[in-house]
Amino acid sequence: MIDLSNQVVLITGGSRGIGAATAKLFAKAGANVAITYSSNDARASELVNEIQKLGRKARAFKGDNSKADVVKKIVEDTYKEFGRLDVLVNNAGIWTDGELESLSEKVWDETIDLNLKGTFLFCHYVAPIMKKQGGGRIINVSSTAGQRGEAFHSHYAASKGGVISFTKSLSTELAPYNILVNSVAPGWVDTEMCADVFSDKNYKEEVRRSIPLGRIPTGEDIAGPILFLASDLARHVTGEILNVNGGSVLVG
Numbered sequence: 001m002i003d004l005s006n007q008v009v010l011i012t013g014g015s016r017g018i019g020a021a022t023a024k025l026f027a028k029a030g031a032n033v034a035i036t037y038s039s040n041d042a043r044a045s046e047l048v049n050e051i052q053k054l055g056r057k058a059r060a061f062k063g064d065n066s067k068a069d070v071v072k073k074i075v076e077d078t079y080k081e082f083g084r085l086d087v088l089v090n091n092a093g094i095w096t097d098g099e100l101e102s103l104s105e106k107v108w109d110e111t112i113d114l115n116l117k118g119t120f121l122f123c124h125y126v127a128p129i130m131k132k133q134g135g136g137r138i139i140n141v142s143s144t145a146g147q148r149g150e151a152f153h154s155h156y157a158a159s160k161g162g163v164i165s166f167t168k169s170l171s172t173e174l175a176p177y178n179i180l181v182n183s184v185a186p187g188w189v190d191t192e193m194c195a196d197v198f199s200d201k202n203y204k205e206e207v208r209r210s211i212p213l214g215r216i217p218t219g220e221d222i223a224g225p226i227l228f229l230a231s232d233l234a235r236h237v238t239g240e241i242l243n244v245n246g247g248s249v250l251v252g
Contacts, residue, residue: 005030008082013092015044017191021219032057066113075125090119115159135178171239180238187245212247
């Protein structure tokens, strides 16, 4: 039912975790895919090859998503390569520990710059293209932490809270141009971002038991709702924060 044939999606942080799962799912739905990544050339290349084997065009762009000149060039190169840009998925992000008294300005800035400023920059440069095309979809990956806060991760929660407010603001601002702006807010997800904390099997089991559905989701579980928001099934949805947390945080 979901057919994105000939559409082009740009996914930030697309070489692993939620981003990679989303890239594969969009390709299976018919879309051509561009991803951004920061360091692992082999993994990005492997994903591009996998998407191309599905008969789709794919390209990976390496760079720091918090730098305006880098983001501008990635967006320009994507548009030049594919000829259009229909969907932007702002997924790139970092999650680190930090008690208030020991949290350094450097760590605070890194988190805000990538998670929030990076989201702004991609929207800033993609919106004019979508306006010119007559519409588009922007899906920002936020977090339940951005809605309820998260002790010892206040910098992360602040960045994702900013993404949520930014999403709601843009949804109204860009609606007259047929650009729908929504967010998917995961809770715990079993990806590399959580690998360190989940190396403690007892803690991982504790997390699993805290989720009413009784399991920790994979990247694919988050990719599905992202794809939904990019499809015609969600053509009258904008400004929505879609919670995907197995019922563990009821903030809808």
